[in-house]
Amino acid sequence: ETGVTQTPRHLVMGMTNKKSLKCEQHLGHNAMYWYKQSAKKPLELMFVYSLEERVENNSVPSRFSPECPNSSHLFLHLHTLQPEDSALYLCASSQAPGQINNSPLHFGNGTRLTVT
Amino acid sequence: GDSVTQMEGPVTLSEEAFLTINCTYTATGYPSLFWYVQYPGEGLQLLLKATKADDKGSNKGFEATYRKETTSFHLEKGSVQVSDSAVYFCALSAPRSGAQKLVFGQGTRLTINP
Numbered sequence: 001e002t003g004v005t006q007t008p009r010h011l012v013m014g015m016t017n018k019k020s021l022k023c024e025q026h027l028g029h030n031a032m033y034w035y036k037q038s039a040k041k042p043l044e045l046m047f048v049y050s051l052e053e054r055v056e057n058n059s060v061p062s063r064f065s066p067e068c069p070n071s072s073h074l075f076l077h078l079h080t081l082q083p084e085d086s087a088l089y090l091c092a093s094s095q096a097p098g099q100i101n102n103s104p105l106h107f108g109n110g111t112r113l114t115v116t
Numbered sequence: 117g118d119s120v121t122q123m124e125g126p127v128t129l130s131e132e133a134f135l136t137i138n139c140t141y142t143a144t145g146y147p148s149l150f151w152y153v154q155y156p157g158e159g160l161q162l163l164l165k166a167t168k169a170d171d172k173g174s175n176k177g178f179e180a181t182y183r184k185e186t187t188s189f190h191l192e193k194g195s196v197q198v199s200d201s202a203v204y205f206c207a208l209s210a211p212r213s214g215a216q217k218l219v220f221g222q223g224t225r226l227t228i229n230p
Contacts, residue, residue, distance in 0.1 A: 004159070041222060042120070042220045042221055043160075043218075043220040043223075045217055045218070048217070090159055092159075092160075104162040105162070107160040107161070108159045109158050109159045110159055
């Protein structure tokens with residue numbers, strides 16, 4: 001395993017389902033991030049965790065619920081999603097969350113989510 | 117607020133052509149600037165960065181110079197290869213946005229034909 005691993009790679013869910021996305025980083029970083037990548041739109045930062053505490057929540061609807069049980073794992077719990085939530089969800093990690101200029105983000109390969 | 121604007125794609129070039137992907141930004145203060153690349157089926161990878169005016173970032177034959185006077189960070193490569201086909205994202209990190217927050221452009225898809 002290298003870097004940042006996300007599972008599953010693909011997920012199809014109905015609007016009434018509950019599912020979770022998982023992210024694991026093997027880099028010894030202490031900050032983790034969820035981004036949403038939609039077609040023809042800039043990447044949207046959803047959540048930031050630093051030392052397992054949520055430090056940023058960018059007005060994300062409550063149907064997305066993050067969880068960071070330790071510095072290596074990050075989850076995104078999904079429930080009652082809408083079709084417009086279909087996107088690629090990217091997890092990232094970095095060292096030293098207060099010094100991003102010297103600590104680039106390392107991204108996972110993403111989970112392609114389709115809401116039907 | 118802070119923002120990044122990239123040239124719209126897709127961009128299609130022949131192998132060994134010269135590449136420029138334009139990027140301009142709006143930010144208060146003195147942001148750091150980045151180019152990330154996303155190959156098919158993968159996440160984003162840092163390609164290069166510049167942290168202050170007139171700095172030049174370079175990697176894998178790509179270069180970009182931080183131009184404060186024109187608020188630009190254009191990506192260039194002298195001779196592209198088929199393996200450079202990917203989506204390229206310009207991004208900034210500005211103190212006012214919070215240390216952990218990268219603001220991305222919308223991405224530019226590049227296709228190189230043999």
